[in-house]
Amino acid sequence: xxxxxxxxxxxxxxxxxxxxxxxxxxxxxxxxxxxxxxxxxxxxxxxxxxxxxxxxxxxxxxxxxxxxxxxxxxxxxxxxxxxxxxxxxxxxxxxxxxxxxxxxxxxxxxxxxxxxxxxxxxxxxxxxxxxxxxxxxxxxxxxxxxxxxxxxxxxxxxxxxxxxxxxxxxxxxxxxxxx
Amino acid sequence: xxxxxxxxxxxxxxxxxxxxxxxxxxxxxxxxxxxxxxxxxxxxxxxxxxxxxxxxx
Numbered sequence: 586x587x588x589x590x591x592x593x594x595x596x597x598x599x600x601x602x603x604x605x606x607x608x609x610x611x612x613x614x615x616x617x618x619x620x621x622x623x624x625x626x627x628x629x630x631x632x633x634x635x636x637x638x639x640x641x642x643x644x645x646x647x648x649x650x651x652x653x654x655x656x657x658x659x660x661x662x663x664x665x666x667x668x669x670x671x672x673x674x675x676x677x678x679x680x681x682x683x684x685x686x687x688x689x690x691x692x693x694x695x696x697x698x699x700x701x702x703x704x705x706x707x708x709x710x711x712x713x714x715x716x717x718x719x720x721x722x723x724x725x726x727x728x729x730x731x732x733x734x735x736x737x738x739x740x741x742x743x744x745x746x747x748x749x750x751x752x753x754x755x756x757x758x759x760x761x762x763x764x
Numbered sequence: 765x766x767x768x769x770x771x772x773x774x775x776x777x778x779x780x781x782x783x784x785x786x787x788x789x790x791x792x793x794x795x796x797x798x799x800x801x802x803x804x805x806x807x808x809x810x811x812x813x814x815x816x817x818x819x820x821x
Binding site for chain 2: 636643687
């Protein structure tokens with residue numbers, strides 16, 4: 586049996602692919618950040634929405650975006666350039682100030698089409714705040730595939746996606762296994 | 765008046781759940797272009813024309 590002892594794997598032209606650490610806090614095999622896309626972004630100001638209309642969440646504040654694969658300014662979409670299987674999740678808070686919250690659901694769209702639904706709430710509570718969460722394992726081709734997070738809020742009053750310092754409405758994703 | 769409200773004015777028999785499961789899918793892509801009808805596959809009610817929608821105040 587042959588044993589190869591290295592601390593780092595690089596391409597022939599010197600691009601770091603992975604680090605192998607045997608001690609300290611970062612022990613283990615670590616893919617370079619660009620090879621393991623992960624992002625988390627949240628909505629920073631309340632977003633007004635129309636009744637019973639699937640509306641894209643404008644998750645505009647990034648907590649991290651290791652491969653610069655999430656667009657937090659224009660399209661609010663995640664387009665990783667590493668093919669593989671990703672865990673994608675999102676949460677939306679639905680608020681109806683001065684009215685009633687009806688049906689609510691968060692939905693992951695893939696390539697512009699409805700792809701996976703989250704939990705559906707059907708309430709009739711005055712002035713309520715409801716959450717819907719959605720999570721799915723999704724294949725990306727590493728070139729053109731992308732996902733976005735939409736929410737539907739039925740009800741009356743002033744309808745918004747909630748904020749609360751970034752804790753309520755957010756969108757996240759991470760590579761689980763390459764293709 | 766929102767697009768949803770106009771459609772409800774035209775078809776008051778519609779239930780909110782019709783807008784959840786896709787027989788009538790209203791969408792807003794947060795790109796500044798507003799609400800629009802993404803798809804309409806209701807089994808009995810026909811999709812309203814833009815003229816019908818514009819006529820509702």
